[in-house]
Amino acid sequence: MLTLLKKIPNKAQLSKIKALVFFLCFIPLFRLIFLGIQEDLTANPIEFIERSTGFWALLILLATLSLTPIRLLTRRVWQLQMRRMLGLWMFFYAGLHVLVYLWLDFGFSWLDISKDIAKHPRILVGFAAFVLTIPLAITSSNAMVKRLRERWKPLHQLVYVIAILAVVHFWWLVKKDIREPLSYAFILVILLGIRLYDKAKK
């Protein structure tokens, strides 16, 4: 894996890799649509869609956060060019996740939604995580990077907070069997740990 990443793709290869990743990120959506047409979204389709979109948002977020550790381990930077695309895909699935919650789950009943958010810590942290992704998505264009200059980077470091909130959100959903959220927490600790280790070394 590491030696593979050490190879530096040329421009044509890079655009192929990007296209492939883009296509891969579409599959979870296609799968949901396909299962929906087949009426195969389990006995509780709303929960299934919520879980699925939440899972993919978190997974893509972790993938985004793995690009810098790859740079630190391989001293290659080409993969960083996929950061924005992955980040936006994360935003897409997180947005779907929230939309399904607001619409299919709660029918845009704002009173019930605000009660649900206020009374349930897991919803509160999840909602906070999503709200924080919005400015990042808005400022993801090259024009915004130029406009914000040195303020862009600290703003986008919010992604670490988002990731921690997202893992906590999943953790608190689970009644008893914490193996799955624990594995995401473990991956996140490693991804953030590599960064901290690198900082400490400098």
Place this chain on the structure above:
Amino acid sequence: MIIQKQSDIIPSEITPKEVFENKRAFLQKAGFGLLAGSATLLSHSLHAATLNITNLENATKPARAPSLIKANALGSRQKILNFTKTTYGADEKLTSYDDITTYNNYYEFGTDKSEPAIHSKLFKPHPWTISVEGEVKKNKTINLDDLIKLMPLEERIYRMRCVEGWSMVIPWVGFPLAQLVKWAEPTGNAKYIELISLVDKQQMPGANLPILDWPYTEGLRMDEAMNPLTLMAVGLYGEHLPNQNGAPIRLVVPWKYGFKGAKAIVKIRFTEKMPLTSWMKAGPNEYGFYANVNPQVEHPRWTQSSEKRIGAGLFAGRIKTQMFNGYAEQVGQMYAGMDLRKNF
């Protein structure tokens, strides 16, 4: 209700439904697995997929595993011959058999709700004995077939509300727990009844994980146990209980959250003190002894004021949760004067 037509195909010629569904579940999981990127994240679903392959192979090769023939025969749908219909829930729209039997919280067979239907296929609910102990005149053990002969079976359609905020309408077949209590002859000291599920690590893969304090234990106050609504179910949709729904015998308490309904019950103990249930041990601030459905008492994770009805469709929205799940008239007086916020 399901109306089954007599068929001239002998049962052994038909691909068992569970085998067919297994294959579909496996293909789904495998497809899902291809998408996931990280090996760590995958291990769980791959494990599940492997188990499915094993089940599939076992189920399609009965000749090499004679003991499985019986398990499969029992796992297939069998009608209950003698039961009377009642008016309970006659106006309710039933949740489909498929939804009731593929969406289960039964941690002994896995914590994902799709897992019990898959992992309980080889579970043997027959023969079965139930023992009665504690504050009783005499400890007793009885074979389930003999017990059922003593108890006239009836069908009752009950709403079931899960603490996770979803609900179903299920046509159970069973007998009132009160009849079993009378048969058990508790002493005057018996204030509570403890219902204990089977824990068999061989047959129940989930029981190998320390997720709950096994065996699964539930309890009722004596008056709750004697309430005419409290049912010991041995079937649903006029057929023997599927394994994933708690075969061969389970508790159904329709005005309480679903987790009160202990499955695969092997032991009933009468006690003077309030028993500590598995969920009370697992999360004392979340799951109380009473666990009455109550839209006014919030849960730290899930909204309790409304619920999603399984099978209602993507756009059906939520329905209001009713006090005592709509059974307040029959059970409300048992809790008169109690602070239900404290006794949640």
